[in-house]
Amino acid sequence: MHLIQNEFQKLFLKKSSWIMQLILIVMVFLMTMLMLMISRVDGIAEKPQPQGVTTYLNSEGQQISKDDYLTAQSEKKAEGYSEKVLSPKDSVTALKAAKENAPKTEQDSIQKQIDYYQVYADKGKTPMTSSSSMSGPEFFASLGTVQMIASILVAVVASVIVASEFSGGTIKLLLARPYSRSQILASKFLVVLLYAVITSIVLLVSAFLFSLFLSGGDYLLPVSLDLGALNAVQAALLLLGSNFILMTVYASIAFLFSSVVRSQALAVGVSLGVLFSGSVLTALLPIAIAKYDWMKWILFNLLNLNSAVSGQQIAGGLAVWQIIAGLFVYIIIFLGLSFFIFKKRDVALS
Incomplete structure (x- = not known):
């Protein structure tokens, strides 16, 4: 517990940790302003039908x-x-x-x-x-459509939390403490998850508050045909939960690269490269999956979890629980590799 507390304090003593939360809030605000601008034609708000x-x-x-x-x-x-x-x-x-x-x-x-x-x-x-814009409940249910930004911020933290120890020359001091390498790495990953929880809460609260600036609606009535009877609050919480799972996946990928490389910049660059390449490959996967059914279990297809919980069908016809189960398998694999590499890694040349 002391090790986790220490890692948490180290993370939040950095100005960048707070700046990233501010960036998230600003992004939600900008999306709100964009929705307000789109909803107005010649300065007059379109009347919902x-x-x-x-x-x-x-x-x-x-x-x-x-x-x-x-x-x-x-x-x-x-x-x-x-x-x-x-x-x-x-x-x-x-x-x-x-x-x-x-x-x-x-x-x-x-x-x-x-x-x-x-x-x-x-x-x-x-x-x-309304054909031109979102209502307040719709905006809240979609978390301001910036959940990917939240995932990126968590991936950045996971990318540097280990690599920074090597680039800053503090890894030897950390390993000299009376903790095993597994305990040190586990504490860092738990802190990343805590940061993901905080980021999710900031996203939820800011999306709700800024949604109040948009056109009215009932937050306790169904918000979308794709979601059936789910209201805006239920839809937002469901999307928040699925996005937290994706945050954990992105964090485990970034954590792996953070454990492998010594450069913070390289760790961040590689991790974000993997994250963004997924959106490109997703467009091509339906063609491949139609020919090879086993490819529906490829990670990039499973990363469409947010779309699945929003009522959309993903390639391969996987149910939400199947997607979640597949993602947890990948998380275990990535974390297993991270711990194996970190325990075997020679820090003498760091």
Whole structure:
């Protein structure tokens, strides 16, 4: 415990640790300002519109398919045709009918929509939506869309926490203390996790406070069709939890490089390189996974955890619990390598 306390004090005595938290808050603020600017056209905020299942009617008032409606429009034969947005109660009825004839691959998505509208129907309210910007609850539910920034900050801390001991020449003094190398490394990783917890709390609180500047909405009502009946608070906490798992993954990768190299700059550069390359490879993975099913377990595919908990389908069709299980396997592997390398490492030339 004393070792963990000492490492924690060392971390927060650095101005950079506090500056990074300030950067996170500023990023959330800037995203809020961006949403406010986008939501205004010619200085006037766009008025949110009622949301519901859209039905299409011909000139005789009979319901037709969307394809027939679009065909009539393209052929300029849509005079008298119209669209109608159903109430939440009628939307539930329409979706239940659609689910009965839908293929199995689409039934889960339709059920989430049913759950979404059912809550509004039960409470006698109508969901509102805007095509140009987020509402306050939507912004909060997405944590201001800057959760990747929070992960980067944690990865930076994990990258330098060991490498700085080598570059600063303090590693010998640290190893001279009555603690094993495993205890020293474990304490440093626990401190990184504590920093990740603090970063997550700062992200959650700042996202909530700044979301209050955006257009109104109920934080206790469902926030997205993709999330079903989950409200903004539940969605934000769910995303925060999944992002913390990703923080742990990024931290374990960065921790491995921090244990291998002596240069802080190199440790940070390599770690962030791995982090950003993941977003590039993610775009190519669906093609590879379609041909080789085993590739769905590649780390870069599992890093789409935030998308999965937000209701999106990831390549390979993995469930959220499968993604989490796979990520924990990678965490164990990275940490195992870190401890093995650090215990065997010769510090005589440091």
